[in-house]
Amino acid sequence: MSENTIIELKGLTKKYGYGDTESFALKDFDLTIKRGEFIMIMGPSGCGKTTLLNIIGLLDRATRGEYILNGENVAGISSHRQAKLRAKKIGFVFQNFNLINDLPILENVALPLVYTGYSKTSRLKNASSVLKRFHLQEREYYLPYQLSGGQQQRVAIARAIVGDPEIILADEPTGNLDSRSSHIVMEELKGIHEEGNTIIMVTHNPTLTVYATRVINMLDGQIDTDVKTVADANLPQPISVKIKKRKSDFSSLTDNDVKRSRRSRRSRRKK
Amino acid sequence: MALLLRTHYKLAKTAIKENRTRSFLTCLGIAIGVASIILILSLMGSISNLIKSEIGEIGADLIVVRPGTTKDTVTSIVEELTSANSFQKSNLSASDTDAIKKIENISAAAPIAISNNTVASEKNTFSSVSILGTTTDFIKIEPLAMRFGSFFNENNQENSVVLGHTLSLALFNTINSTVGKTITIMGEKFMVVGVLDEIEKSISFDNIDFDNALIMNINAIDKLTGSTQVQQINVKAANTDSLDTISDNIKKTLLEKKNGDQNFAVAHGDGITHPAGSLFNIISGMLTLVAAISLVVGGIGVMNIMLVSVAERTHEIGIRKAVGASSRNILLQFLFEALILSILGGIFGLILGYILAFILSTFTPFAPFISWEILAITFLTTLVIGIIFGIYPALKAATKNPIDSLKHYQ
Numbered sequence: 248m249s250e251n252t253i254i255e256l257k258g259l260t261k262k263y264g265y266g267d268t269e270s271f272a273l274k275d276f277d278l279t280i281k282r283g284e285f286i287m288i289m290g291p292s293g294c295g296k297t298t299l300l301n302i303i304g305l306l307d308r309a310t311r312g313e314y315i316l317n318g319e320n321v322a323g324i325s326s327h328r329q330a331k332l333r334a335k336k337i338g339f340v341f342q343n344f345n346l347i348n349d350l351p352i353l354e355n356v357a358l359p360l361v362y363t364g365y366s367k368t369s370r371l372k373n374a375s376s377v378l379k380r381f382h383l384q385e386r387e388y389y390l391p392y393q394l395s396g397g398q399q400q401r402v403a404i405a406r407a408i409v410g411d412p413e414i415i416l417a418d419e420p421t422g423n424l425d426s427r428s429s430h431i432v433m434e435e436l437k438g439i440h441e442e443g444n445t446i447i448m449v450t451h452n453p454t455l456t457v458y459a460t461r462v463i464n465m466l467d468g469q470i471d472t473d474v475k476t477v478a479d480a481n482l483p484q485p486i487s488v489k490i491k492k493r494k495s496d497f498s499s500l501t502d503n504d505v506k507r508s509r510r511s512r513r514s515r516r517k518k
Numbered sequence: 519m520a521l522l523l524r525t526h527y528k529l530a531k532t533a534i535k536e537n538r539t540r541s542f543l544t545c546l547g548i549a550i551g552v553a554s555i556i557l558i559l560s561l562m563g564s565i566s567n568l569i570k571s572e573i574g575e576i577g578a579d580l581i582v583v584r585p586g587t588t589k590d591t592v593t594s595i596v597e598e599l600t601s602a603n604s605f606q607k608s609n610l611s612a613s614d615t616d617a618i619k620k621i622e623n624i625s626a627a628a629p630i631a632i633s634n635n636t637v638a639s640e641k642n643t644f645s646s647v648s649i650l651g652t653t654t655d656f657i658k659i660e661p662l663a664m665r666f667g668s669f670f671n672e673n674n675q676e677n678s679v680v681l682g683h684t685l686s687l688a689l690f691n692t693i694n695s696t697v698g699k700t701i702t703i704m705g706e707k708f709m710v711v712g713v714l715d716e717i718e719k720s721i722s723f724d725n726i727d728f729d730n731a732l733i734m735n736i737n738a739i740d741k742l743t744g745s746t747q748v749q750q751i752n753v754k755a756a757n758t759d760s761l762d763t764i765s766d767n768i769k770k771t772l773l774e775k776k777n778g779d780q781n782f783a784v785a786h787g788d789g790i791t792h793p794a795g796s797l798f799n800i801i802s803g804m805l806t807l808v809a810a811i812s813l814v815v816g817g818i819g820v821m822n823i824m825l826v827s828v829a830e831r832t833h834e835i836g837i838r839k840a841v842g843a844s845s846r847n848i849l850l851q852f853l854f855e856a857l858i859l860s861i862l863g864g865i866f867g868l869i870l871g872y873i874l875a876f877i878l879s880t881f882t883p884f885a886p887f888i889s890w891e892i893l894a895i896t897f898l899t900t901l902v903i904g905i906i907f908g909i910y911p912a913l914k915a916a917t918k919n920p921i922d923s924l925k926h927y928q
Contacts, residue, residue, distance in 0.1 A: 307921055326845060327844045333841070334843075337842075338841075345837050345924060361843070362522075406841065410841075
């Protein structure tokens with residue numbers, strides 16, 4: 248397995264029901280995804296696109312098969328570990344935005360950081376600078392329903408990238424948007440991809456495939472066609488550099504600073 | 519971890535603030551339960567304080583000898599308190615008093631023998647008047663205030679009596695000119711030498727209602743009825759330092775005198791109020807149990823509202839899980855919410871309970887009683903209630919499937 252492989256699926260099968268009602272959402276599905284790919288998954292309804300995305304996003308489990316994420320087999324891990332990996336490595340963007348209606352935009356964006364151990368201040372600082380990137384900074388304290396669909400989806404994308412995940416999973420992110428908003432959202436995703444993030448996106452809209460580096464057509468839980476439009480060598484890669492830069496940009500304190508100060512406080516108390 | 523806990527606490531606080539009315543009503547349920555427990559505990563605390571202060575007034579030098587062995591089990595205490603004939607079993611006698619008097623460091627000892635008899639004055643006749651037979655030492659040990667006249671002494675004790683305040687009124691329709699008049703008991707004539715002042719205290723360690731009692735010499739009763747049983751011997755120690763030793767000496771002396779038949783108990787200090795104190799403990803325990811039922815009802819209220827909250831926020835749970843919340847995170851978030859609700863309710867209840875106790879104290883002799891035990895019990899109960907009734911909704915939230923939750927209607 249090459250170093251650039253981020254996801255490897257082998258013989259992945261997802262079965263619903265038993266006996267007569269048995270049906271397969273995925274059937275012996277094999278797929279290898281390289282770091283920096285922008286994959287669009289297309290296909291008719293019920294072909295298993297969303298199931299695939301949920302399994303890759305560790306929200307669901309395959310009935311059988313292997314799932315190797317960053318060299319680690321994660322097919323049989325505990326749901327607690329799944330949640331931890333979700334918090335650190337995966338960002339979700341949904342068709343219906345899935346923002347928490349009672350929380351202002353800023354706190355919605357900061358949500359993933361709650362579960363990775365950031366303090367409230369650094370959470371909000373990070374969220375605020377991500378929102379700035381999407382030109383939504385002056386709307387920080389709006390509630391989701393006060394924004395247009397396109398804006399809400401941009402907030403959702405901001406939430407997906409705030410924790411610096413390696414993989415962004417988008418389930419028909421433009422499905423609820425008009426063509427103009429769709430275009431803006433796709434441009435944002437393109438920008439994120441160019442920074443070296445891996446994006447896997449499910450869509451019904453064939454015109455959007457121009458953004459992808461690889462287009463997969465699915466049929467009945469299996470790959471029908473798999474077309475790469477960009478050579479592996481030309482995929483954007485600068486992930487690790489970018490993450491460091493962003494963290495130091497956003498807050499004057501790095502995680503290590505916080506840990507160090509906590510450690511020293513603890514040792515002082517011991518004395 | 520500490521950071522995460524604080525975050526959960528803040529999340530829970532926000533959720534509670536968002537549903538103010540609902541949270542307030544839920545807290546109220548807990549508060550009413552806690553308030554009733556507080557009220558009962560405070561009342562019982564002040565009653566036992568009253569009993570203690572009664573002993574305090576008599577003095578710390580009092581030792582009491584009672585028939586029957588010391589009773590510790592609840593059943594025997596209830597039996598003793600509810601049985602009208604408990605005094606009949608007594609094997610103490612007036613001669614025991616004389617034996618006790620000879621022990622060193624004892625300044626006075628007086629027997630108490632209670633019987634009922636018909637008492638007649640020139641105007642009225644009353645049947646079953648409590649007659650307290652004792653000796654002249656009695657007034658030295660228990661300083662009863664005299665309204666008129668004096669307690670009988672060595673010179674006139676054989677044919678003198680002292681009347682309680684109410685009894686005097688009943689027999690002679692007056693208290694002013696009672697002293698010097700005569701009464702008749704079983705054909706014998708006795709002269710009234712004193713009238714007691716009205717007793718204001720509601721509790722007496724002798725179990726005697728002095729207002730309605732007639733006090734006379736124990737030998738005089740003996741002569742009238744043929745036999746008397748001593749129900750209690752009050753002993754006054756010369757110094758308060760060696761009460762334990764003196765008690766032991768009394769026990770030894772009496773055992774010797776009765777050939778080892780230990781059918782009596784020697785008590786001092788808190789031990790004197792034991793039967794009465796135990797009764798209040800039993801009552802307070804039962805009342806607390808009843809109040810605990812209302813607390814359980816409050817707890818069910820918490821559970822109910824938490825279940826509603828979980829159902830309402832299914833979509834939110836789905837989102838939180840999708841962005842990386844583990845089941846444990848969700849569990850803690852909802853458990854904290856339930857805990858805050860019940861502890862807030864507990865604080866409300868504490869305040870409410872004491873307000874009620876203060877109102878009650880304005881027309882009863884029971885002063886509000888606060889102790890750290892009551893505060894600790896309140897805090898612990900609400901904590902336990904919060905956990906018991908919060909864990910199920912929290913588990914329900916935590917085990918929700920994220921995919922289904924995300925599809926849940928917003």
